[in-house]
Amino acid sequence: MSPRVLRVALVQDRDRGSREANLAAIETAVGQAASAGARLVLLQELHNGPYFCQHESVDEFDRAEPIPGDSTARLSALARAHALVIVGSLFERRAAGLHHNTAVVFDADGSHRGTYRKMHIPDDPGFLEKFYFAPGDLGFTPIDTSVGRLGVLVCWDQWYPEAARLMALAGAELLLYPTAIGWDPADPQSEKDRQLDAWITVQRGHAVANGLPLLAVNRTGFEAAPDSSGRGIRFWGCSFVVGPQGEFLARAGEPEPELLLCDIDLARSETVRRIWPFLRDRRIDAYGDLLRRFRD
Amino acid sequence: MSPRVLRVALVQDRDRGSREANLAAIETAVGQAASAGARLVLLQELHNGPYFCQHESVDEFDRAEPIPGDSTARLSALARAHALVIVGSLFERRAAGLHHNTAVVFDADGSHRGTYRKMHIPDDPGFLEKFYFAPGDLGFTPIDTSVGRLGVLVCWDQWYPEAARLMALAGAELLLYPTAIGWDPADPQSEKDRQLDAWITVQRGHAVANGLPLLAVNRTGFEAAPDSSGRGIRFWGCSFVVGPQGEFLARAGEPEPELLLCDIDLARSETVRRIWPFLRDRRIDAYGDLLRRFRD
Numbered sequence: 001m002s003p004r005v006l007r008v009a010l011v012q013d014r015d016r017g018s019r020e021a022n023l024a025a026i027e028t029a030v031g032q033a034a035s036a037g038a039r040l041v042l043l044q045e046l047h048n049g050p051y052f053c054q055h056e057s058v059d060e061f062d063r064a065e066p067i068p069g070d071s072t073a074r075l076s077a078l079a080r081a082h083a084l085v086i087v088g089s090l091f092e093r094r095a096a097g098l099h100h101n102t103a104v105v106f107d108a109d110g111s112h113r114g115t116y117r118k119m120h121i122p123d124d125p126g127f128l129e130k131f132y133f134a135p136g137d138l139g140f141t142p143i144d145t146s147v148g149r150l151g152v153l154v155c156w157d158q159w160y161p162e163a164a165r166l167m168a169l170a171g172a173e174l175l176l177y178p179t180a181i182g183w184d185p186a187d188p189q190s191e192k193d194r195q196l197d198a199w200i201t202v203q204r205g206h207a208v209a210n211g212l213p214l215l216a217v218n219r220t221g222f223e224a225a226p227d228s229s230g231r232g233i234r235f236w237g238c239s240f241v242v243g244p245q246g247e248f249l250a251r252a253g254e255p256e257p258e259l260l261l262c263d264i265d266l267a268r269s270e271t272v273r274r275i276w277p278f279l280r281d282r283r284i285d286a287y288g289d290l291l292r293r294f295r296d
Numbered sequence: 297m298s299p300r301v302l303r304v305a306l307v308q309d310r311d312r313g314s315r316e317a318n319l320a321a322i323e324t325a326v327g328q329a330a331s332a333g334a335r336l337v338l339l340q341e342l343h344n345g346p347y348f349c350q351h352e353s354v355d356e357f358d359r360a361e362p363i364p365g366d367s368t369a370r371l372s373a374l375a376r377a378h379a380l381v382i383v384g385s386l387f388e389r390r391a392a393g394l395h396h397n398t399a400v401v402f403d404a405d406g407s408h409r410g411t412y413r414k415m416h417i418p419d420d421p422g423f424l425e426k427f428y429f430a431p432g433d434l435g436f437t438p439i440d441t442s443v444g445r446l447g448v449l450v451c452w453d454q455w456y457p458e459a460a461r462l463m464a465l466a467g468a469e470l471l472l473y474p475t476a477i478g479w480d481p482a483d484p485q486s487e488k489d490r491q492l493d494a495w496i497t498v499q500r501g502h503a504v505a506n507g508l509p510l511l512a513v514n515r516t517g518f519e520a521a522p523d524s525s526g527r528g529i530r531f532w533g534c535s536f537v538v539g540p541q542g543e544f545l546a547r548a549g550e551p552e553p554e555l556l557l558c559d560i561d562l563a564r565s566e567t568v569r570r571i572w573p574f575l576r577d578r579r580i581d582a583y584g585d586l587l588r589r590f591r592d
Contacts, residue, residue: 119579119582120577120578120579121577122577124571124572124573135579139582140582140585156577159504159505159572159574160505160574160577160578160579161457161458161461161501161502161505162457162461162578162579162583162586163579165457165458165586166582166583166585166586166591169585169586169588169590169591170585170591171590171591171592194541194542194543195541197541197542197543198504198541198542198543201497201500201501201504201542202501202504202505202542203501204497204501205457205497205498205499205500205501205502205504205505206457206501208455208494208497208498208501209455209456209457209498209501245490245491245493245494246490246493246494246497246498247490247493247494275420276420276455277420278455278456279589279590281416281417281418281452282416282456282458282589283415283416283431283456283458283459284586284587284588284589286415286435286436286462287458287462287586287587288587289436289462289465289466290458290461290462290465290580290583290586290587291580291583291584291586291587292465292580293575293578293580294465294467294575295462295465295466295467296467
């Protein structure tokens with residue numbers, strides 16, 4: 001199998017205090033990625049602002065943006081200027097009272113190749129997303145680009161093997177996860193360690209189960225709670241890239257913004273799936289109850 | 297949450313050359329497990345003999361056994377004698393020309409509580425199981441015992457998130473995998489390392505995705521190829537137990553037979569699922585294509 005190498009860049013960053021500052025930082029990072037030869041740049045979840053879902057406030061809807069809109073125009077121009085694919089993540093205003101957590105993909109010519117609306121929406125203390133985001137209604141549909149067919153999923157989706165599998169079954173060549181996950185500062189270190197390791201492990205598991213490379217980019221930095229009810233979140237960074245056996249190809253450090261570069265050989269999936277042909281043996285005749293909430 | 301601790305034992309062993317020798321070794325190990333306070337013993341895949349699927353030979357069907365039969369009677373008596381639950385794994389002869397790779401569960405009173413026929417059947421060089429085993433027809437159904445509801449799956453099943461999920465949706469409290477997996481001695485060390493790590497990782501991923509503890513017991517030792525077409529298999533041992541965040545609770549070494557003991561707090565799943573309620577947010581309205589071979 002001849003190698004088919006794709007250089008990717010993951011922009012692991014902290015919130016810089018304003019949409020303008022965040023987009024400026026992204027433009028700098030994408031320029032650096034392009035100079036380093038990257039042909040695909042993955043941005044973190046909701047990169048234009050803070051992770052505002054720590055509380056429920058109607059004022060936060062002011063952050064939402066239409067798609068297409070100013071931000072998509074800017075990301076499109078950025079992709080075209082550097083001739084690379086960009087996967088972004090926006091707080092989408094679809095209509096009054098109807099918003100989504102939405103990934104957008106721009107090809108190297110600046111064209112908007114597709115949109116993915118986050119399908120699984122969390123709601124836990126500190127991550128109150130059900131207030132802000134309607135569950136996605138575009139399904140688990142990969143997006144075709146000049147660098148390959150991208151299985152873009154977002155954050156909470158990363159815990160669901162179903163999401164990764166559906167992308168693989170639709171021919172995705174890469175799984176990509178913009179995320180914003182971190183620690184409750186009140187948790188003991190042992191719990192923090194388990195959470196971080198679980199987050200990495202379940203995604204590596206998707207790579208293995210589907211014989212696909214996987215990219216996860218995560219926010220970093222501490223964001224204080226917007227009101228007295230919360231303790232803030234320490235976003236844990238630790239962005240990573242794994243190959244189709246779940247093997248680490250690149251890992252970012254935890255505490256700091258980082259531009260993580262990585263070469264992925266897309267031909268490895270073919271090799272790995274020949275020795276581990278999991279798709280061949282799925283028992284689709286016996287999976288019907290996967291469509292039930294619980295088998296009771 | 298009050299702890300609900302279950303001590304389990306995994307019998308990681310090599311083939312000892314005959315059914316009688318293997319069963320005698322199992323009887324010794326189960327006695328040791330009972331003395332150490334274990335209430336559940338998990339035996340490895342096809343523990344009564346060598347891993348005969350390295351080649352395709354009709355003579356190997358002589359190894360198959362009826363269920364119920366001599367082996368189930370012996371495992372039942374062993375469970376009753378030590379008042380513990382035993383999960384065994386047999387080459388089942390169901391009818392002439394119809395065989396299965398079958399797990400059997402005996403409760404602490406010796407009663408046969410249930411049977412699981414391996415649903416996903418591999419077929420790769422060295423693991424020619426499609427010749428020997430018809431795919432299971434009992435579905436992904438957990439088995440109730442006095443120590444809890446057991447989600448028993450077998451070897452190749454371990455690569456399938458669907459199998460683990462269906463067991464979790466049916467209320468399984470533990471996932472258990474008797475396995476027989478090893479290295480092709482001709483593979484380079486880097487590939488061996490990736491395979492072992494992928495095997496551990498994908499199963500830890502099932503534990504995380506479902507908030508369940510998971511036990512995997514694997515064969516050890518080298519088994520030469522029965523004919524000149526193969527290179528033999530070095531079974532990699534490395535049996536392990538993880539908790540509901542995929543955290544390691546116990547790990548066996550690679551090269552040697554070992555009785556691996558572990559305490560599992562079954563109440564941890566309740567705690568973990570409260571902070572990570574993945575079952576709540578599954579998009580069962582959008583999972584329909586999981587029942588397709590491929591989305592093309």
